[in-house]
Amino acid sequence: MSSLVKHIKKIDFFGAPLVQHIDKEQSIYKSILGGIITFLICSVSLFYTVWVIYLWHTNQFSPKISSSVYVSNFSLLDFNYDLIKLCFYKYDENMIDPFETKVLLPLITYTENYTYTETKLLSLSNETSYYGNKFIIPQIRLGFTNFNNILITTSETYIQIVRCTPELLVEGEQCASEEISNKFFSQAQNIIIMQIKYKQINSQDGSIESSIQEFFVSIEQLNCYTLNTFLQSSFYEVKDSILFGSPKQLEYVNGALIQPQTNTIQYCKQAFGVETYASLYVVMKGNQIKTILEYPNAGDLLANIGSIVSLLFMFRHIIVFFNSYFLNEKIIHDMITYYYPQFSKLQIQKNWKNDIIKVTLQHQQLDLNEYKKFYKDIRLKIETKLTYVNMLYEISRMYILIRSNKPQSDIKKCHSIGVKLGHLRLTTLAIDPLSKVEPHSKEQEDQTLNDEDIGILSLQERKKQFKINNIVDEELEMLDFYDINRIQL
Known part of the structure; x- marks a missing residue:
């Protein structure tokens, strides 16, 4: 059992070392x-920490951004919004x-393979343009197929601007008159x-921003203008978790x-069947740009704060140097006063x-x-x-x-002696069973160890003695070693 206890003690890595005090007040000089x-x-460290957290909370830290060409399957792309307006x-x-006025009609045609x-037939929406007329908002449908590891667009969208004919109108509607049509053209x-x-994603705070680009198509009686529009998209991978978490993946149309x-x-009538x-x-264009936005997480913030705090x-090294110097000076000064109290x-x-x-010294100038x-x-x-070696040497002397x-x-006997606890007894029964004789004479009493022997050579006792024994006997023949070398402070 005792062997097990010893082994358990050995694996304890929370062991506390003995820290020797410099003096009564401190173990580390400060x-x-x-x-x-x-x-x-x-x-300063606390202020900087608060400042860094404030910047992080208000999204003022720029993320790490990396971009690369990426082939997407457009599975995350959302077309269910006003992507295109006419x-x-x-x-x-x-x-x-x-x-x-129903001079022209907007048609939308979807293809499959x-x-x-x-x-x-597309109808006018309730949304008003900058010019005061109504927008036409078509619903875009696009489909894709992977063929031999190549992404191919198989579902497309055509928007045609055609001459109004009664067959294309809903019941109750009429095309514009010939006069209005001629006036229009x-x-x-x-x-x-x-x-x-x-x-697109705003890299500053990760919010989604929108922008609009306009393209112009002229309408003439003798020509048919074709505008082949290849939409471009960006794939975003946003890493904005505080510590752990999967990145968010987003995909948006951001160019054409x-x-x-x-x-x-x-030519167009032959292709689409109407004027x-x-x-x-x-x-959609197959290739896109993949952008990875990596925002600072808790680890980055701590590293940022830690680098400045470490700086x-x-x-600390300068202060430790000065404290070491002052500690050395203090100990030397105290040691000198032990030998030269004045x-x-x-x-x-x-x-x-x-x-x-x-x-x-005592108002007298020294040489x-x-x-x-x-x-x-x-x-x-x-x-x-x-020095440590010198202290060992003095102990040996x-x-x-x-x-x-x-x-x-006699020296060996010192290992078996010590201060007795006789004064703590509750009865007349001796605490120390080996003690046979109680001191009954002055000589024996002077030779009996007591509590005062513990601190008799301490600095605390030194201060007491300077207060008590500060008077020198004037009779020279009565002076002993202690009287001759006594210092008055």
């Missing part, structure tokens, strides 16, 4: 300068809008505007390549270069050169005395001195 610098460093360029209120499957400019709405073409009315003045072909704590009463004046210019010589000599001795006055048998 100074006012170190306290001021510590306060400043901690204050309107007549009515820059004058007196101009004839061909869609409102390059075959026309459905044609519908005689206008100075007849332009159809195609607006494409793009979406336009291929204009001018054909005859006969067509404009054809807008809409398809600030470089001042040393603590010296008043030393220094100039701006830290050179000693005056030394006084400056003699003091410097004395201090240099005694400091060297104290520094030598404080103490034993030799004791051995010169005591036989080994």
Whole structure:
């Protein structure tokens, strides 16, 4: 069992070392300068931490952005919004809008595997354009097939601007009269505007922003204009989790390549079966740009804060150097006062270069050169005395001195003696069963160890003795070693 306990103790990595106190108040030397610098460093570090968190919370940190060409299957692409809008360029209120007057009709045709499957008449929406007329908002349908690892567009959308015929109208509606039609075609400019709405992610805060690009198609009686529109999209991977979490994947149309073409009315009529003045072909472009937005997470913030705090704590080495110097000076000063108690009463004046210019003791000026010589000599001795090897050497010499006055048998007895706890007894029964004799004479009482023996050589006792034994007997023949060397402070 005891062996198991020993092994359990060995694996404890929370062990606490013994920290020897420098004095009664502190185990680590600390100074006012170190306290001021510590306060400043901690204050600046806290302020910087709050500032970094504020910048992160208000999305003022720029993300890491990387881009590459990417082949998408467009599975995340959303067409269920006003991606494309059409309107007549009515820059004058007196101009004839061909869609409102039914001079022209907008048709939408969907294909499947390059075959026309459905044609519908587009109606005017309730949304008003900048020019005051109504928008036409078609629903775009696109489909894709993977063939030999190549993505092919198999479902496309055609938007045709055709001459109004009664067969294309719903019941109760009529086409414009010949007079209105002729008046429309005689206008100075007849332009159809195609607006494409793009979406992209704002890298600053990750919000979705929209923009619009306009393309113009002219309407003429003798020509048919084709606008092949290849939509471009961007694939976004947004990493904005605080610590853990999967990235968000988004896909938006953010551009278009336009291929204009001018054909005859006969060509378009043969292609679409009706008299067509404009054809807008809409398809997706296979390649796209993949953009990865990686926003700072908790780890990045801590690394950011930690790097600055580490830089600030470089001042720690300077303060540690000064504290080590001051600690060494304090110990040397205290050691000198142990041998020269009056040393603590010296008043030393220094100039701006830290050179000693005056030394006084009890209002009496001392010889400056003699003091410097004395201090240099005694400091060297104290520094030598404080070395670890020297302390071991002095302990060994103490034993030799004791051995010169005591036989080994007496010295060995010290291992079995100590201060007794007899004063703690509750009854007359002795606590120490080995004790047979209670001290009953003055001589025995003086030789009995008690609580005062524990601290009799301590610094605390030193302070007491300076207060008590501060009077020297004037009779020289009665003076002993202690009286001769006693110091009055």
